[in-house]
Amino acid sequence: MSAIGILDRLESGDTLLLDGGTGSELQRRGVDVLKGATAEGGLQAWSATANIDAPEAVREVHGDYLRAGADIIISNNFWTSPTRMEPIGLGGRWEAYATAAGENAMAARDAVNPDAFVAGGIAPPCVQRRVGGAASDVDILGEEAYRSEICDHAKVLAGVGVDAVWVEYVGYVADCVAAADAGAETGLPVFLGVRHVREDGTMQYEERLEDLAASLEGRGVAGVLLMCTPPEQVSAGLPLLREAFDGCVGAYPNIGYRPLAPLGPAEGEEAPDEPAEILQPGDNTPDRLADYAGAWKALGAQIIGGCCATGPEHIEAMRPAVKGG
Numbered sequence: 356m357s358a359i360g361i362l363d364r365l366e367s368g369d370t371l372l373l374d375g376g377t378g379s380e381l382q383r384r385g386v387d388v389l390k391g392a393t394a395e396g397g398l399q400a401w402s403a404t405a406n407i408d409a410p411e412a413v414r415e416v417h418g419d420y421l422r423a424g425a426d427i428i429i430s431n432n433f434w435t436s437p438t439r440m441e442p443i444g445l446g447g448r449w450e451a452y453a454t455a456a457g458e459n460a461m462a463a464r465d466a467v468n469p470d471a472f473v474a475g476g477i478a479p480p481c482v483q484r485r486v487g488g489a490a491s492d493v494d495i496l497g498e499e500a501y502r503s504e505i506c507d508h509a510k511v512l513a514g515v516g517v518d519a520v521w522v523e524y525v526g527y528v529a530d531c532v533a534a535a536d537a538g539a540e541t542g543l544p545v546f547l548g549v550r551h552v553r554e555d556g557t558m559q560y561e562e563r564l565e566d567l568a569a570s571l572e573g574r575g576v577a578g579v580l581l582m583c584t585p586p587e588q589v590s591a592g593l594p595l596l597r598e599a600f601d602g603c604v605g606a607y608p609n610i611g612y613r614p615l616a617p618l619g620p621a622e623g624e625e626a627p628d629e630p631a632e633i634l635q636p637g638d639n640t641p642d643r644l645a646d647y648a649g650a651w652k653a654l655g656a657q658i659i660g661g662c663c664a665t666g667p668e669h670i671e672a673m674r675p676a677v678k679g680g
Contacts, residue, residue: 373660374420378402391443417463424674429476430460438480457515474521475512491527505537523548548582568599578603605658611635612663641672649676
């Protein structure tokens with residue numbers, strides 16, 4: 356574990372390099388991340404089962420990001436939650452999978468770079484994908500149930516020893532606020548990753564980043580990052596977030612990922628050019644992402660990395676722009 360805490364690094368003005376996509380990288384390396392998934396029914400628990408089924412591969416991915424220069428790795432806990440694991444028959448074992456994910460990340464960090472940070476990555480259950488329509492998890496589940504799921508998950512990871520709670524892929528202001536409160540119960544720094552920012556810099560469902568920042572005021576959130584968003588749209592939203600939010604801001608973009616491609620197109624999607632083509636980065640080469648990273652740092656981003664379809668090669672290319680040298 357680093358002798359200097361993540362908040363100390365950020366408050367000193369350091370810019371930290373985040374890792375890249377974990378689930379997409381596992382799939383690229385041949386790990387089965389689609390147990391129970393169907394083109395019609397979606398991802399289910401996605402890469403959660405890999406934490407016990409393929410722990411060596413998970414640790415290898417984390418280690419490769421650390422060797423590429425990452426200061427922070429996010430544990431593979433995206434959907435190791437009861438709500439997401441129940442449909443594949445593992446709801447009663449969610450805690451074992453969540454613990455394994457945290458332990459895999461900690462083991463990789465300790466083996467490769469003990470000064471790096473492990474963020475306990477948690478995604479809300481995104482229940483709207485099952486019930487149809489657009490509604491927040493808070494509206495569907497109720498705030499108490501939603502907060503309990505995030506809090507229970509975060510406490511498992513705090514028990515493993517992670518350095519921060521990292522609630523990512525949140526799409527509504529209400530879900531962000533409830534997640535921040537739930538994560539804070541661990542006493543660890545809480546970071547939020549806001550998904551799918553639009554071309555005009557608003558959130559996925561047209562809520563304003565300025566309103567999100569106002570709703571988070573006084574809650575002690577350490578950082579807000581724009582994530583799982585094309586780089587161009589990150590660039591549209593980041594200045595608005597930096598202007599509105601007093602804490603750390605950052606970015607980790609999605610550069611083109613079709614995880615269900617081997618199963619056929621999801622409802623409403625066109626088929627990829629090739630049935631097994633899961634990564635579709637287009638023009639988003641490592642060098643191009645390095646250019647974006649430099650621009651985001653100039654806009655005030657203090658944590659910069661990658662999300663879906665980015666790999667160690669992207670993080671390595673971004674390293675000089677983020678960290679210098």
